[in-house]
Amino acid sequence: xxxxxKPLLRLSYGVLFTALITxxxxxxxxxxxxxxxxxxxxxxxxxxxxxxxxVFSGQVRVRQGTMFINADRVEANRDKAGNxxxxxxxxxxxxxxxxDKNNKVYGQANAVSYASQSGVVTLTGNAKITRGSDxxxxxxxxxxxxxxxxxxxxxxxxxxxxVIQPQKQK
Numbered sequence: 001x002x003x004x005x006k007p008l009l010r011l012s013y014g015v016l017f018t019a020l021i022t023x024x025x026x027x028x029x030x031x032x033x034x035x036x037x038x039x040x041x042x043x044x045x046x047x048x049x050x051x052x053x054x055v056f057s058g059q060v061r062v063r064q065g066t067m068f069i070n071a072d073r074v075e076a077n078r079d080k081a082g083n084x085x086x087x088x089x090x091x092x093x094x095x096x097x098x099x100d101k102n103n104k105v106y107g108q109a110n111a112v113s114y115a116s117q118s119g120v121v122t123l124t125g126n127a128k129i130t131r132g133s134d135x136x137x138x139x140x141x142x143x144x145x146x147x148x149x150x151x152x153x154x155x156x157x158x159x160x161x162x163v164i165q166p167q168k169q170k
Contacts, residue, residue, distance in 0.1 A: 033065030033097065042074075052078035060088075066098035071112075084116040092126060105131045109141070119146040127152075133165045 043058025054076045056062075062069040071090040078084045089111050096106040110125025121143045123129070128137040138152040138160035152160040 033067050036065035038062065038064045060090075067096070069093065069095045069112075084114075086112075086114045088112045099131070103132055105129065118144075120144050133163070135161075135163045137161050 040056055040060070040062050042056040042060040045054070045056045047054050055073070056075075057073045060069075060071045060074050062071075062074065069088060071088040071093040073090070074086070074088045076084065076086045092108040092110050093112045094106070094108045095112065096104060098104050107123060107127075107129040109123035109127040111123075113122045113124070114120070123141040123143075125139065126137075127139065127141040128135065129141060136150065136152050138154055140153045142151040142153075143149070152162065154160055
């Protein structure tokens with residue numbers, strides 16, 4: 001990271017993390033993360049208040065507590081009805097969060113999108129999510145935050161790869 005680069009904006013605009021991290025993970029996140037400031041660092045950033053559009057580009061780093069997103073470009077939009085869409089692109093986009101004392105989640109894909117109206121998070125292009133020792137990877141992973149359902153679509157040779165560890169007995 002460039003030591004001369006300063007945070008472009010420090011926002012309390014929680015849409016970005018709520019969409020890509022908190023609502024995209026079917027687990028309880030650290031409650032303390034939600035009360036932390038959001039810091040965004042990028043080479044460039046623009047906010048169009050009238051059109052409710054924000055774009056960050058160039059080594060975008062977004063942090064809030066233990067949550068993070070790294071991307072080449074992040075765009076967030078809100079329509080007149082209040083519906084939000086977010087698209088992060090990168091080589092790859094990476095994201096993660098400490099869920100609780102013993103669990104972390106990490107993910108990556110070439111593109112990550114979220115639509116608040118449908119509640120769907122889509123990871124496209126070399127998609128992978130890891131939670132503890134469990135993982136899912138394929139060409140795309142679609143997570144419906146409302147129904148709490150996943151769809152993993154084929155990667156290399158049209159196949160998906162899922163690893164689910166056995167649960168420890170109490």
